[in-house]
Amino acid sequence: xxxxxxxHRGSRVPGWDEAADLTKDPATVPDLATxxxxxxxxxxxxxxIAKYPDRRSAAIPALQEVQKDYxxxxxxxxxxxxxxxxxxxxxxxxxxxxxxxxxxxxxxRHQVYVCTNISCSLCGADELYAAxxxxxxxxxxxxxxxxxxxxxCDMAPxxxxxxHYVGPIGVDEVPAVVASIRAGEEVLPQRQLVRRATTDPNAxxxxxx
Numbered sequence: 667x668x669x670x671x672x673x674h675r676g677s678r679v680p681g682w683d684e685a686a687d688l689t690k691d692p693a694t695v696p697d698l699a700t701x702x703x704x705x706x707x708x709x710x711x712x713x714x715i716a717k718y719p720d721r722r723s724a725a726i727p728a729l730q731e732v733q734k735d736y737x738x739x740x741x742x743x744x745x746x747x748x749x750x751x752x753x754x755x756x757x758x759x760x761x762x763x764x765x766x767x768x769x770x771x772x773x774x775r776h777q778v779y780v781c782t783n784i785s786c787s788l789c790g791a792d793e794l795y796a797a798x799x800x801x802x803x804x805x806x807x808x809x810x811x812x813x814x815x816x817x818x819c820d821m822a823p824x825x826x827x828x829x830h831y832v833g834p835i836g837v838d839e840v841p842a843v844v845a846s847i848r849a850g851e852e853v854l855p856q857r858q859l860v861r862r863a864t865t866d867p868n869a870x871x872x873x874x875x
Contacts (some may be wrong), residue, residue: 685737693754701749707735711750721751725761727753729768736767766813773809776847778802782812785819792839798841807848818859831859 710731713725725801728751732743739762741755749757764769767779780786780795795812802808817830818824824833827847832854835843839854846853 670862671848678682692704693753693756694743695754696749698749698752700808701746703746703750704735707731707746708750715751715871722753722757725758726753726765727751727766729758729762736773738772739811769809774805774807776808777817777826778808778810778847779813780811781816781818781822781824782817783819786822786824789822789834791823792859793837794825794835794840797837798825801840801844821857821859828852830858 668824684704695716712726714727714731715721718724729739729744732747734741736743739758744755744758748758751758757844759770762770777830778798780798782791786794791812796799798810802810813826816824816826818831818833821831821833823835825835826832827843830853832843832859835854843853853857
């Protein structure tokens, strides 16, 4: 299980209260012509940029694309995204280090976020999180975290599992859930948010986390 790091005065971002080093050279934007960016990654990032009048607004989805390809926001991946977006890597690092769902260090390939906010907590989220911890153990393939709120109170207690909202999940179901994840099988398919009926024909496409 991953503890959230805390630094001076409770911040989760190291160095936030340190003065900038004015002796350093100005930050530069990587040259796209000399930065090796996979064609597919570039195309996906450019598609996000096209949705906004200001390309900086696409920083989060661009970083999610980097994380999707590399497992986390690697320095090389951030450099590639910065080249495509014509931004400095430092700008993207500041975004990646702020948001909980963007990883700036290597993590397990399976993302399991257990919601522990009030609705889920009242329905046994703490016990659910502990059960996942016992079932996962020290398996490096898992990035298991408690999460402040995933916004799916009607599914409590629930978790986001590899990008899919699943719930409610019973404590006694956790060993089978973890076994399904390890086997690459769907987890409780009939309790996935993406399977719910909707009038929007595009709502059930892709992940829902």
